[in-house]
Amino acid sequence: MIRVLLVDDQPLIRAGLRMLCAAEDDIEVVGEAADGREAVRLAERVAPDVVVMDLRMPGVDGISATGRILASRPTARILVLTTFGDDDHLYPALTAGACGFLLKDAPPAELLDGIRRAAAGDSAFSRDVLRRLVERAVTSRTDPVRPREGLTGREQAVLDLVGEGLSNAEIAERLHIGITTVKTHITALMTKTNCPNRVRLALYAHQPG
Numbered sequence: 001m002i003r004v005l006l007v008d009d010q011p012l013i014r015a016g017l018r019m020l021c022a023a024e025d026d027i028e029v030v031g032e033a034a035d036g037r038e039a040v041r042l043a044e045r046v047a048p049d050v051v052v053m054d055l056r057m058p059g060v061d062g063i064s065a066t067g068r069i070l071a072s073r074p075t076a077r078i079l080v081l082t083t084f085g086d087d088d089h090l091y092p093a094l095t096a097g098a099c100g101f102l103l104k105d106a107p108p109a110e111l112l113d114g115i116r117r118a119a120a121g122d123s124a125f126s127r128d129v130l131r132r133l134v135e136r137a138v139t140s141r142t143d144p145v146r147p148r149e150g151l152t153g154r155e156q157a158v159l160d161l162v163g164e165g166l167s168n169a170e171i172a173e174r175l176h177i178g179i180t181t182v183k184t185h186i187t188a189l190m191t192k193t194n195c196p197n198r199v200r201l202a203l204y205a206h207q208p209g
Helices: 011-022 036-046 062-072 087-096 108-119 127-140 153-163 168-175 179-193 198-205
Strands: 002-007 027-033 050-053 077-082 100-103
Touching: 002 011, 002 036, 002 108, 011 027, 011 108, 027 036, 027 108, 036 050, 036 062, 050 062, 050 108, 062 077, 062 087, 077 087, 077 108, 087 100, 100 108, 100 127, 153 168, 153 179, 153 198, 168 179, 179 198
Parallel strands: 002 027, 002 050, 050 077, 077 100
Antiparallel strands: none
């Protein structure tokens, strides 16, 4: 069971998220907070696996709360859910330690998938956000990566879809393979390309050649 803490200053948003999570057998909402200060306090008390974090809130905002929660609970996973997808919110949130960044206009299935991916140690990003991360990283990459020659045809196909921002479930559907098989290919890709996470793997997919 994935233990989730919901953090948003709008009661209707929290109620909607709670109802969405309650319909899933593997997700349990263990707490709700209306601001960052309350989120930090609750995170200590309820020990969530994933914190769904809004950014703009009165008092302590989501970025500050993310850093404080991770300072005391480094194993917690912070998934940002916000209306604001601009760089002024994205990069500070990632610097604070957020593992994913979704926009509030995302489909419900994308949010649920993001919670599951965060709990599994993966990163979840809205596609336009991931695209911006890749574009920015491409212009600033300095560390070496291993060549693509060692990839199988199936690994290359999975890599291309990771670069498009697809989730494991979407990749499985597109390639007509199982989700477990997709995970196996992604693990192999990370090893072969020397990419430590999904964002770096998406960056690698956009490299020339």
